[in-house]
Amino acid sequence: MSLETLKALFEPNSVAVIGASREPWKTGHIVFKNILEAGYRGKLYPINPKADEILGIKAYPSIKNIPETVDLAVFVIPARFVPSVLEEAGESGVKAAIIISGGFAETGSEEGRKLQEEVVKVANKWGIRFVGPNCQGINNPHLGLCASWPLIKKAGPLAIISQSGTVAATFELWAEAEGIGISKMIALGNRADINEIDLLEYLGEDPNTKAIGMYLESVSNGKKFLEVASEVSKKKPIVVLKSGRTASGAKAVASHTGSLAGEYNIYLAAFKKANVIPVDSIEELYDVTKGLALLPRPRGSNVLIITSSGGSGIISTDYSEQLGLKVTLLKEETVKALKEKLPPYCIIKNPLDLTGDATSDRYDKTLEEVVKDPNVDLVLTIFGDPIPGASEVVEKYFNLGKTIIPIYLGGGRVEEEEKAKMHSKGIPVFPTPERGVRVAKAIYEYTKNLYKRKS
Amino acid sequence: MSLETLKALFEPNSVAVIGASREPWKTGHIVFKNILEAGYRGKLYPINPKADEILGIKAYPSIKNIPETVDLAVFVIPARFVPSVLEEAGESGVKAAIIISGGFAETGSEEGRKLQEEVVKVANKWGIRFVGPNCQGINNPHLGLCASWPLIKKAGPLAIISQSGTVAATFELWAEAEGIGISKMIALGNRADINEIDLLEYLGEDPNTKAIGMYLESVSNGKKFLEVASEVSKKKPIVVLKSGRTASGAKAVASHTGSLAGEYNIYLAAFKKANVIPVDSIEELYDVTKGLALLPRPRGSNVLIITSSGGSGIISTDYSEQLGLKVTLLKEETVKALKEKLPPYCIIKNPLDLTGDATSDRYDKTLEEVVKDPNVDLVLTIFGDPIPGASEVVEKYFNLGKTIIPIYLGGGRVEEEEKAKMHSKGIPVFPTPERGVRVAKAIYEYTKNLYKRKS
Numbered sequence: 001m002s003l004e005t006l007k008a009l010f011e012p013n014s015v016a017v018i019g020a021s022r023e024p025w026k027t028g029h030i031v032f033k034n035i036l037e038a039g040y041r042g043k044l045y046p047i048n049p050k051a052d053e054i055l056g057i058k059a060y061p062s063i064k065n066i067p068e069t070v071d072l073a074v075f076v077i078p079a080r081f082v083p084s085v086l087e088e089a090g091e092s093g094v095k096a097a098i099i100i101s102g103g104f105a106e107t108g109s110e111e112g113r114k115l116q117e118e119v120v121k122v123a124n125k126w127g128i129r130f131v132g133p134n135c136q137g138i139n140n141p142h143l144g145l146c147a148s149w150p151l152i153k154k155a156g157p158l159a160i161i162s163q164s165g166t167v168a169a170t171f172e173l174w175a176e177a178e179g180i181g182i183s184k185m186i187a188l189g190n191r192a193d194i195n196e197i198d199l200l201e202y203l204g205e206d207p208n209t210k211a212i213g214m215y216l217e218s219v220s221n222g223k224k225f226l227e228v229a230s231e232v233s234k235k236k237p238i239v240v241l242k243s244g245r246t247a248s249g250a251k252a253v254a255s256h257t258g259s260l261a262g263e264y265n266i267y268l269a270a271f272k273k274a275n276v277i278p279v280d281s282i283e284e285l286y287d288v289t290k291g292l293a294l295l296p297r298p299r300g301s302n303v304l305i306i307t308s309s310g311g312s313g314i315i316s317t318d319y320s321e322q323l324g325l326k327v328t329l330l331k332e333e334t335v336k337a338l339k340e341k342l343p344p345y346c347i348i349k350n351p352l353d354l355t356g357d358a359t360s361d362r363y364d365k366t367l368e369e370v371v372k373d374p375n376v377d378l379v380l381t382i383f384g385d386p387i388p389g390a391s392e393v394v395e396k397y398f399n400l401g402k403t404i405i406p407i408y409l410g411g412g413r414v415e416e417e418e419k420a421k422m423h424s425k426g427i428p429v430f431p432t433p434e435r436g437v438r439v440a441k442a443i444y445e446y447t448k449n450l451y452k453r454k455s
Numbered sequence: 456m457s458l459e460t461l462k463a464l465f466e467p468n469s470v471a472v473i474g475a476s477r478e479p480w481k482t483g484h485i486v487f488k489n490i491l492e493a494g495y496r497g498k499l500y501p502i503n504p505k506a507d508e509i510l511g512i513k514a515y516p517s518i519k520n521i522p523e524t525v526d527l528a529v530f531v532i533p534a535r536f537v538p539s540v541l542e543e544a545g546e547s548g549v550k551a552a553i554i555i556s557g558g559f560a561e562t563g564s565e566e567g568r569k570l571q572e573e574v575v576k577v578a579n580k581w582g583i584r585f586v587g588p589n590c591q592g593i594n595n596p597h598l599g600l601c602a603s604w605p606l607i608k609k610a611g612p613l614a615i616i617s618q619s620g621t622v623a624a625t626f627e628l629w630a631e632a633e634g635i636g637i638s639k640m641i642a643l644g645n646r647a648d649i650n651e652i653d654l655l656e657y658l659g660e661d662p663n664t665k666a667i668g669m670y671l672e673s674v675s676n677g678k679k680f681l682e683v684a685s686e687v688s689k690k691k692p693i694v695v696l697k698s699g700r701t702a703s704g705a706k707a708v709a710s711h712t713g714s715l716a717g718e719y720n721i722y723l724a725a726f727k728k729a730n731v732i733p734v735d736s737i738e739e740l741y742d743v744t745k746g747l748a749l750l751p752r753p754r755g756s757n758v759l760i761i762t763s764s765g766g767s768g769i770i771s772t773d774y775s776e777q778l779g780l781k782v783t784l785l786k787e788e789t790v791k792a793l794k795e796k797l798p799p800y801c802i803i804k805n806p807l808d809l810t811g812d813a814t815s816d817r818y819d820k821t822l823e824e825v826v827k828d829p830n831v832d833l834v835l836t837i838f839g840d841p842i843p844g845a846s847e848v849v850e851k852y853f854n855l856g857k858t859i860i861p862i863y864l865g866g867g868r869v870e871e872e873e874k875a876k877m878h879s880k881g882i883p884v885f886p887t888p889e890r891g892v893r894v895a896k897a898i899y900e901y902t903k904n905l906y907k908r909k910s
Contacts, residue, residue, distance in 0.1 A: 027812075102800070102810070102811070102812075103800070107800050136811070149841075150841060150865075150866070150867035150868075151867075162766070163766060164764055164765060164766020164767065164839075165764070165766075165811060165839075165840075165865070166763075166764030166766055166767050166839035166840065166864060166865040167764075167766045167767070167770075167865070168865075169840075169864075169865035169866075169867075170864045170865040170887075173865065173867060215766060217766070217769060241770075243766065243769045243770050243773055244769055244773065245773045245777070246772065246773045246776040246777060247776070248772045248773070248775075248776045248782040248805075249769050249770075249772045249773035249776065251804075252765075252768060252769040252772045252804075252805075252806050253769055255765075255802050255804060255806075255808065256765035256766070256768070256769060256802075256808065257765070280889075281770075281887065281889040282770070282864070282887045282888070282889065283887055283889070283890075308621075309619055309620070309621030309622075310619060310707075310710075310711035310712070311617070311618060311619020311620075311621055311622045311670060311672070311698065311711070312619065312621050312622070313707060313711070314672060314698045314699055314704050314707045314708055314711060315622075315696075315698050315704075315736075315737070317701065317703045317704045317707045318698055318699065318700045318701045318703070318704035320703075321701035321702070321703045321704065322700070322701060327703040345557070345558070345561075345562050347710050347711075349706075349707075349710060350703075350707075351707050353710065353711065355557070356557070356591070356620060357482070357557075384619075384620075384621035385620075385621065385624075386604070386605060409621060409624075409625045409737070410605075410620070410621040410622070410623075410624035410625040410628065411605070411624075412605035412606070412624075412628055413605075432625075432736065432737045432738055433737070434735075434736040434737065434738070435738075
């Protein structure tokens with residue numbers, strides 16, 4: 001697929017919402033309103049034969065009545081009308097479509113299957129590429145194009161491709177709440193035309209996307225996926241949550257999207273080959289995508305844990321060792337330098353326990369030495385108390401050759417402020433030691449495989 | 456230990472803060488201020504020889520100058536002064552103490568070890584029982600006694616006992632943010648006197664505590680722990696996060712609290728015997744304690760998944776099967792009744808997919824039949840969209856014989872509102888399918904072992 005086609009989907013100059021509605025509870029209203037409220041920077045046309053205007057915007061009875069050629073058409077009308085209206089859209093020169101409407105192949109009925117075939121036929125005839133049907137739409141906050149729900153406006157570096165609208169929405173909501181934001185969201189739905197492989201290719205070239213998260217129940221074409229993912233993963237990390245792993249789960253996949261889940265072990269082997277990072281939960285999908293989009297890459301697996309909380313340090317130590325990271329030893333020079341700088345009751349080992357009265361200044365003094373130590377690749381930097389100024393210190397050392405992974409917990413209001421500051425500076429911070437260590441492991445594995453494949 | 460002694464710790468009629476300070480950044484100020492701002496319902500005395508009053512409260516130069524007998528003394532003074540001031544406290548009739556001050560055995564120094572011994576000797580002489588030293592204090596929000604930090608006021612059913620102040624604070628902050636609240640928090644510190652076993656006994660009798668979470672690096676006395684935990688777990692669930700599992704982790708435990716971590720497998724065997732629930736992360740500690748405090752107990756391991764989000768349903772199915780729960784089949788009568796009530800495109804299997812346009816009314820109709828089905832023990836009820844009214848429906852069926860575990864995600868502002876409503880009604884709701892399933896597994900195991908031991 002040419003990347004130009006997907007440009008009409010993600011960066012249209014004009015959008016028509018077919019089935020835009022005045023009734024606030026209808027999807028056709030919500031989607032139209034979200035595009036409007038997200039501040040879409042192109043022209044927006046509601047299509048509704050029974051309305052003169054919707055939310056103050058002049059409505060048209062048909063896409064054919066619009067005085068200009070529209071790039072993107074969003075369908076929120078009953079399934080049975082989609083083929084004929086898509087025909088009209090084709091005649092009018094529409095280049096891309098999002099078919100949110102349900103009632104196609106996912107129903108399991110012969111009628112639904114046929115309707116979907118018809119849609120594909122019409123689309124092919126006019127060269128229209130489309131997402132869906134039966135999907136939660138797409139979002140490009142960099143252009144204010146929230147053709148989906150809920151309303152998400154925060155633009156950022158994370159892309160999410162998902163066979164579940166809810167998983168995509170959850171990912172977006174978390175990214176917005178943290179002030180990190182997303183580059184593109186795509187809820188695939190029945191995946192009758194544009195699939196995850198097309199999107200990987202596109203997002204691989206998308207300068208706003210720094211890492212790609214995916215929720216998949218199956219892949220459209222195993223060989224092609226492997227091929228494309230292998231290339232894209234050289235440029236940016238791909239993180240995948242694959243469901244349908246168990247017998248019951250695979251059965252549920254067939255009911256949900258009508259696809260074959262396949263053996264999870266085969267997926268794992270393929271992911272490894274393509275340097276795609278597999279994860280085990282929605283939270284992990286978010287954390288790892290966020291971490292890999294924003295963290296500098298480590299040179300090895302040597303982890304140092306710096307903490308104000310002894311307990312959090314031990315939990316991190318356990319989990320690092322369990323995941324196969326190396327709990328490193330500091331070089332003698334580093335230990336000596338730190339002994340001179342830090343109060344005598346600090347424990348200069350690994351974990352390096354700055355103890356409960358640690359200030360940001362104490363972290364500063366510590367990191368100043370640690371970034372010089374060749375025995376250290378990754379630094380889990382745990383703030384386990386209300387420690388103001390944490391964000392400034394992390395920022396100071398963030399790009400000095402080590403992979404610093406900040407973790408902040410138990411700090412109440414100060415914690416919220418410091419986390420927000422870090423995120424606004426593009427520094428990812430994690431809410432528990434376990435979640436931070438998981439990201440450390442993922443970025444180590446990704447980087448190691450990257451160099452292995454390059455050499 | 457008599458429970459009366461611990462009453463003076465948790466429910467004192469009067470409290471003296473020794474080392475209360477006017478400098479806002481000092482721990483002695485923060486702790487005093489938190490007790491004040493938490494609305495402590497007894498008499499409060501700041502002790503500071505250099506101040507007439509602190510935060511508007513008359514200060515005393517020594518505990519001996521207070522005109523009444525004080526139940527509880529909180530120490531926030533340098534370690535070297537603690538033994539002599541504790542002596543004064545004993546003379547004045549103090550019954551219990553919290554020694555927040557650090558600089559004792561945890562320093563690893565001979566001096567620190569000796570100071571701690573002295574403290575124990577003085578306390579024994581006067582019959583004073585104490586928490587600490589080197590700890591983050593205790594909290595009893597039911598009495599407004601936040602002798603700790605950060606300030607946490609929300610009273611609720613969850614107790615947390617912790618060898619890490621940060622883990623305890625994190626637990627409290629989450630419980631407060633969700634509007635659930637805690638019954639008691641105890642940060643053990645060096646555990647020189649009152650230990651986790653004493654506290655288990657006390658909390659076992661505490662009517663405000665419905666479940667007990669613990670973060671432990673070691674147990675004070677294995678045999679005694681097993682004995683007491685076995686009894687208490689008959690009355691209320693005990694959930695334990697044990698760290699120091701790996702070689703590096705165990706080494707870190709020795710540095711942190713000077714105790715021996717021991718073999719984790721031996722702990723696991725003991726936990727099983729005592730029906731104590733082991734967990735693997737701080738989030739799990741919180742989720743499982745919260746779930747087991749508030750959920751009715753299931754009769755078996757048959758799980759039904761009801762969802763508006765196909766993807767979340769599949770993820771739940773996978774994870775339920777992976778954890779050994781049974782993804783059940785509905786009885787034929789139930790399927791028949793649901794077919795009559797639900798739109799034809801709903802998938803009446805397990806997961807039971809109400810699809811993306813599901814309203815709370817559709818959940819209502821579904822649960823009405825499901826609660827009658829003997830094939831169902833646990834109901835993972837997933838709201839994967841902005842669905843208003845979810846809380847009312849869950850409440851309606853919450854105590855009708857099934858263990859309904861609500862999960863809410865991808866719902867934006869509506870989700871926040873519905874979650875808050877559920878929590879205010881004492882219904883626990885979880886943020887992802889994986890976290891909900893983990894709780895389902897824990898409550899099933901706990902209940903099964905409970906009945907096994909009773910029979």
